[in-house]
Amino acid sequence: MSRKGAKLKIDSYSGPFGQIKGFELTTGRVSYGDETEWEPEGPHMKPHIPTLRSWFFKLMERYKPFYMPICDMCCLCTFGKCNLSKGRTGACGINMEAACAKIVEIACCIGASCHSAHGDHLLHWLKEKFGNIPIDFGNNIAIEMPMTRLIVGMKPETLEDL
Numbered sequence: 001m002s003r004k005g006a007k008l009k010i011d012s013y014s015g016p017f018g019q020i021k022g023f024e025l026t027t028g029r030v031s032y033g034d035e036t037e038w039e040p041e042g043p044h045m046k047p048h049i050p051t052l053r054s055w056f057f058k059l060m061e062r063y064k065p066f067y068m069p070i071c072d073m074c075c076l077c078t079f080g081k082c083n084l085s086k087g088r089t090g091a092c093g094i095n096m097e098a099a100c101a102k103i104v105e106i107a108c109c110i111g112a113s114c115h116s117a118h119g120d121h122l123l124h125w126l127k128e129k130f131g132n133i134p135i136d137f138g139n140n141i142a143i144e145m146p147m148t149r150l151i152v153g154m155k156p157e158t159l160e161d162l
Helices: 049-062 096-130 146-151
Strands: 002-004 007-015 018-026 029-031
Touching: none
Parallel strands: none
Antiparallel strands: 002 029, 007 018
């Protein structure tokens, strides 16, 4: 990544950092890191949740969710156990489909948090044991960390990049 040059000129300065007179700094081009390692910048670098919303809805439209109930009861709130069989609704108004969706969502959140915490612990352990070593994915990987390259726009070279 690069940007056009910049010019900084200070005629005189006197303050807690000292005194400066006639200081001028000019750059032709400012570069950020090794430019060969960055992917072409996409439409949304490091997107936030609202940016990913349309993509999420496109996936939901293409792949309709199907929730298979594991039991006919709902035990998710303090209203008590509700029988949701044969099209019934619970005390809070929840139906079987929504109860299954809640259970799946809870399971996904638990799994994702455990998975990311485990990855974080592994990364800290690797940094502690080996330092900031280069990452070698081997020859069998066509694109190293495709989601990182797509969303962040960089190819991680060392553990510190992760």
